[in-house]
Amino acid sequence: MIIFKTTLGNIKIRLFEEQAPATAANFLRYAKEGFYNGTIFHRVIDNFMVQGGGMTEDMEQKSGHEPIKNEANNGLSNKVGTLAMARTMDPHSASSQFFINVKDNTFLDFRSETMDGWGYCVFGEVIEGMDVVEKIKSVKTGNHGMHSDVPLEAIKIEETEVE
Numbered sequence: 001m002i003i004f005k006t007t008l009g010n011i012k013i014r015l016f017e018e019q020a021p022a023t024a025a026n027f028l029r030y031a032k033e034g035f036y037n038g039t040i041f042h043r044v045i046d047n048f049m050v051q052g053g054g055m056t057e058d059m060e061q062k063s064g065h066e067p068i069k070n071e072a073n074n075g076l077s078n079k080v081g082t083l084a085m086a087r088t089m090d091p092h093s094a095s096s097q098f099f100i101n102v103k104d105n106t107f108l109d110f111r112s113e114t115m116d117g118w119g120y121c122v123f124g125e126v127i128e129g130m131d132v133v134e135k136i137k138s139v140k141t142g143n144h145g146m147h148s149d150v151p152l153e154a155i156k157i158e159e160t161e162v163e
Helices: 022-032 130-137
Strands: 004-008 008-014 040-043 049-056 082-085 098-101 122-128 141-144 145-153 157-163
Touching: 004 022, 008 022, 008 130, 022 082, 022 122, 022 157, 040 130, 040 157, 049 130, 122 130
Parallel strands: none
Antiparallel strands: 004 008, 004 157, 008 122, 040 049, 040 145, 049 098, 082 098, 082 122, 141 145
């Protein structure tokens, strides 16, 4: 279990270590290292997802570990309350950033081992604190430099606890 203590409350996460072993281990490694402490939820889109895990309050990207192999072909679906890895267009580019689905986003699920079919790897779920996620998804957002959908008031992960 991982608990993110945020400026809006706590979010408790259970990892799917059997279905997404490398992804869960990667996330746990960042959590144990304290990497997420001081990062913000930097991309918030109501009725879609809230994303965090890589940007500081001044929107500087933190440097993380090497990207991991995409395990989206694990049979899990991007349903409300699940966590998935954020990535670039390269299916195997995920490192520290993640998102929490605030609606069923099955269009993000694995379809095939092709550039546009890989999808986004689900590796955990919120087991307590969906009310906090609901608060996050409802905040006012705007632009910050080249970034859009940025909360106008920073929502920070102040501390990460691993149980």
